[in-house]
Amino acid sequence: MRDGTRYPDILVVDLLGGLGDLVMVLPVIHALARRNPGAAVRVLTHAPGDVLVESDPAVTEVVRAEKGDERAAVAAELDRRRPALVVSTTRHSGIPEEIESRGVRSVTNLWRNPPPDEQVSRRYLRILAAEGLVDDVDVPPSIHLTPAERVRGAATLADHTDPGRPVVLVPGAGMAVKHWPHWAALARGLAGRGTSPLVVTGDPAPGAWAEELARPLPPTGLRDLAALFAAVGDRGGTVVGPDTGPVRMAAAVGARTVGLFGPTAAARYGLGPAGVDLQGLPGCPHRRPTAITEQVCWWEARCPLAADGPACMADLSPDSVLRASHAG
Missing domain, CATH: 3.40.50.2000 (Glycogen Phosphorylase B;)
Incomplete structure (x- = not known):
């Protein structure tokens, strides 16, 4: 009503x-x-x-x-x-x-x-x-950028990439439970296909593979990062990362995304139609899509199914992410 x-x-x-x-x-x-x-x-x-x-x-x-x-x-x-x-x-x-x-x-x-x-x-x-308060029920998130920010984002991307469709990796997970253990293998796979990916650095640092197999981006503010993601979208590129704020930012400025979902359910927390949401270990009996903070693994990344980290994240193979990164 x-x-x-x-x-x-x-x-x-x-x-x-x-x-x-x-x-x-x-x-x-x-x-x-x-x-x-x-x-x-x-x-x-x-x-x-x-x-x-x-x-x-x-x-x-x-x-x-x-x-x-x-x-x-x-x-x-x-x-x-x-x-x-x-x-x-x-x-x-x-x-x-x-x-x-x-x-x-x-x-x-x-x-x-x-x-x-x-x-x-x-x-x-x-x-x-x-409640009768809005008319729209199916509108995706959208971040507004100024024309000047978009120009800067395009210039930054051009300074760090070759012509073509760029791939940007966002390995920082924010929470240990969302850490994906296969970044180095993905970077090697991209290099094998002639792509030198960009890497968004942050805390924690991505590791030695970022220097050896990719091009680390210098630290920047959130709005400048969003503008760079928008430029990636304008060039038909892809942003790859776990279910985190920066990857949501990328989707919200129009970049194609490959979302890596483990403890969170892609059906509920997916990034939208402009990309691919990959679900690790879809049948995990411990995942609670509507009560994620109550999951046994959530706060300390103690997975009941694996001793060395979240089994759901490890289940996402580098090959599947590589294929999604080059699709479209």
Whole structure:
């Protein structure tokens, strides 16, 4: 049922802590802005992801919360400027109760009753559509880049690659449970096909193979990295990496991606139609698509099926990733 109300001031709260979490809520921000033209749309989130929405035409203001102080940040923002509508992805730290206590129109549980095979972004939109708050239910995440950033991204890519379709590897997993152990083998396979891949360096460092078999990219800010990914997409290239924020960024600026999914289910956390999502060990009995943080392996990467790391990630063979990287 459509809610005919126009909300002049909207606060979107995403304090889940991950860069990828913010990317997945971008369709909500954009759908709310389309439904409420002229509204002030504020986004309360964490650094460093806050920079991804700073130039977005749909966003009026970005407010940053410090980690560990999320509820106080929400309270301060509600006091600073009372919104007409609050939409929040965040269930921890008493944040739903803080929002609901203010008596404003709000949706504070976008995680309710999720099907195991519906992508998170689409689920958010379906819930808000059921609440009558948005019209769109199938819009992929999209990061806005300025023309100047796109020019810089194309120049950086040209400085580090030969002509043709580039392949960029993103080995940094953020969490040990998402670490893929076959990067060196993939780089060798790409070299055998005449491709010298670029490698996004970071913490942890990718290892000696990155210097021997690839071209490491210099450290850069998130927006410049997003612009480089956009240039990869413009040249028909591919970004390869696990289910992490940077790879979600690549998909959200139009690059083709090859996503390496192990502990998370590709059916729920996949990167979208512009690439290939590969699922390691599809029949793992310990995977919980709708409650990933409750999985036995999640926090410490202790896999019940293998002593030397997540069996689901090791199950993704270098050959299968190589074939996906050169497809299309």
